Amino acid sequence: MPERLTFPHSGDGPDQCPGCYCEGMLDPGAPQLLACPQCDLLQKHAHSAPQSGGRCRRCGAVVAHPRHASIDRPLALALTCAQVFVLANVFPLVSMNVHGDIISTTMPRAVWALYQHQMTGLALLVFLTTLLAPGIQIATILTLLIGLRFRRGQRHFARLFRLVETIRVWGMIDVLMLGILVSLVKLAALATVVPGVALWSFGALLVLLALLSSSFSTRDLWHWSQERYA
Secondary structure, eight states: OOBOOOOOOOOOOTTSOOOEEEOTTSOTTSOOEEEOTTTOOEEEOOOOOTTSOEEOTTTOOEEEOOOOOOSHHHHHHHHHHHHHHHHHHHSOSEEEEETTEEEEEOHHHHHHHHHHTTOHHHHHHHIIIIIIHHHHHHHHHHHHHHHHHTTOOGGGHHHHHHHHHHHGGGOOHHHHHHHHHHHHHHHTTTSEEEEOHHHHHHHHHHHHHHHHHHHOOHHHHHHHHHHHOO
C-alpha cells in the first residue's frame, strides 16, 4: 500500500520538475496518486489547502506545487503574447545603414531570403522554431483558456492539451535572440545597425512566454476542465 501524504492540488509546470500522477481524469473512481520525481514513492493525493504545496515524506522533494486558482491571469498573458507575436512578425527586425543605403527586413522575409540563397534546411529550421512552433503554442494555449473561460470546447480539450505539450519543446525564441545579438555585434563594425520593433517584440515575447508558463500548470488545466466542464 502506498504511504499516505496529505497535500493540495499539485502543479507540474513546464519549467518545474513534475511528479507523475494518476488522477481521476477519465475515471472519477480511479485512485489519485502521485509519484515522487526523486525517489518514486507513490503517495495519495488529498484535496485540501489548494494554495500551499506538498513535499515527499521520504526524501523531502517537492511533489505538489501550489495550485493557481484564477484563469484570468494566464488568459491575459496569452492574449498579450498573441499581440506581441504579431508585432514581432510584421515590423522589421533591424535596420542597417550601409553607405547611405538603408536595409531592413522582417522575420518572414529573412526566412524567405535563406530559402532563396539555397539554404533550404536552415530556412525550414528557422521557420519551424521561431514562427510555426511559437505561433501554434500561443494559439493553442489561448484556445484552451478561452474555452475554459466560457465553458466551450470540451470535446477538443484533450487533443489541444496534448498539442501544447508536444509543440512546446520546438519553440526556440531564446536561441533566435542569442543569434541576433551575436550578429548585431559583428555587423556593428561594418554598418550602422538600428534594432527594430520586431527585435524588441521578440525580447518581450521571451519574457511573456516565461511568465505564461509559470502562471499555470498542466494540473491546473485539468482541474479547471473538471470544474467548468462538469
